[in-house]
Amino acid sequence: xxxxxxxxxxxxxxxxxxxxxxxxxxxxxxxxxxxxxxxxxxxxxxxxxxxxxxxxxxxxxxxxxxxxxxxxxxxxxxxxxxxxxxxxxxxxxxxxxxxxxxxxxxxxxxxxxxxxxxxxxxxxxxxxxxxxxxxxxxxxxxxxxxxxxxxxxxxxxxxxxxxxxxxxxxxxxxxxxxxxxxxxxxxxxxxxxxxxxxxxxxxxxxxxxxxxxxxxxxxxxxxxxxx
Amino acid sequence: xxxxxxxxxxxxxxxxxxxxxxxxxxxxxxxxxxxxxxxxxxxxxxxxxxxxxxxxxxxxxxxxxxxxxxxxxxxxxxx
Numbered sequence: 649x650x651x652x653x654x655x656x657x658x659x660x661x662x663x664x665x666x667x668x669x670x671x672x673x674x675x676x677x678x679x680x681x682x683x684x685x686x687x688x689x690x691x692x693x694x695x696x697x698x699x700x701x702x703x704x705x706x707x708x709x710x711x712x713x714x715x716x717x718x719x720x721x722x723x724x725x726x727x728x729x730x731x732x733x734x735x736x737x738x739x740x741x742x743x744x745x746x747x748x749x750x751x752x753x754x755x756x757x758x759x760x761x762x763x764x765x766x767x768x769x770x771x772x773x774x775x776x777x778x779x780x781x782x783x784x785x786x787x788x789x790x791x792x793x794x795x796x797x798x799x800x801x802x803x804x805x806x807x808x809x810x811x812x813x814x815x816x817x818x819x820x821x822x823x824x825x826x827x828x829x830x831x832x833x834x835x836x837x838x839x840x841x842x843x844x845x846x847x848x849x850x851x852x853x854x855x856x857x858x859x860x861x862x863x864x865x866x867x868x869x870x871x872x873x874x875x
Numbered sequence: 876x877x878x879x880x881x882x883x884x885x886x887x888x889x890x891x892x893x894x895x896x897x898x899x900x901x902x903x904x905x906x907x908x909x910x911x912x913x914x915x916x917x918x919x920x921x922x923x924x925x926x927x928x929x930x931x932x933x934x935x936x937x938x939x940x941x942x943x944x945x946x947x948x949x950x951x952x953x954x
Contacts (some may be wrong), residue, residue, distance in 0.1 A: 682954055820950065826952075
């Protein structure tokens, strides 16, 4: 059987050592909503070795404007099951593993995770996720979205300020958060770019910095964070 | 009076007369709390909840000092 070379173009960007790191990497996406579905699609195309998807929610009609793995026939089904089914159809080389569980302080993260992508939709669960990441010494790429805007930072355990150092103890938004697919897609893609750079130990990352993305005026601002 | 620099991100600049998002120099009373600064800037209640002063998170009762670099933005928690 002829082996298909699906990474022909990618090898023009990454050297062999970097390609091997990507192929052997294990990432965990916390939340398979808007950010999580976009991230999973990108990470699968990059050929990440294994992706864990964590979510205990079922698909609702209000998810369909941005959560790109789900259609009307997904409503009422578990998101992680639908997400895995969608991704597995492509028969690419990434193993997709689902964890249908609520993120709590008591949960045990898989032992082989190299990096966590925050794709959650509220800060209280993000703080729990960050605690789990810090406990296992796993880097975490945070992203959040509202309307035309978003933010990204990378938390390196013991090296950078935490989410609470940046956002305070109670940064929740009141009411339903406005979200549209193209903005979610940009933020999720930037998180994946950042995650790959952290994985490959590139110098220019958002560790200890907060990037604020404004798609209303197309500006990116980076603020150095002090504690 | 003291001079501070105000940076408004993620759409907050539209509430003010500032022509730029970053580097706006203004004079305010020493020890003015950030919550009062938000009022002076005409930013509606609840829109600016995250305050970084010289790159460090501060609460709304932080008292502003000469030369402070104040960045204000709303929480963006969706996903």
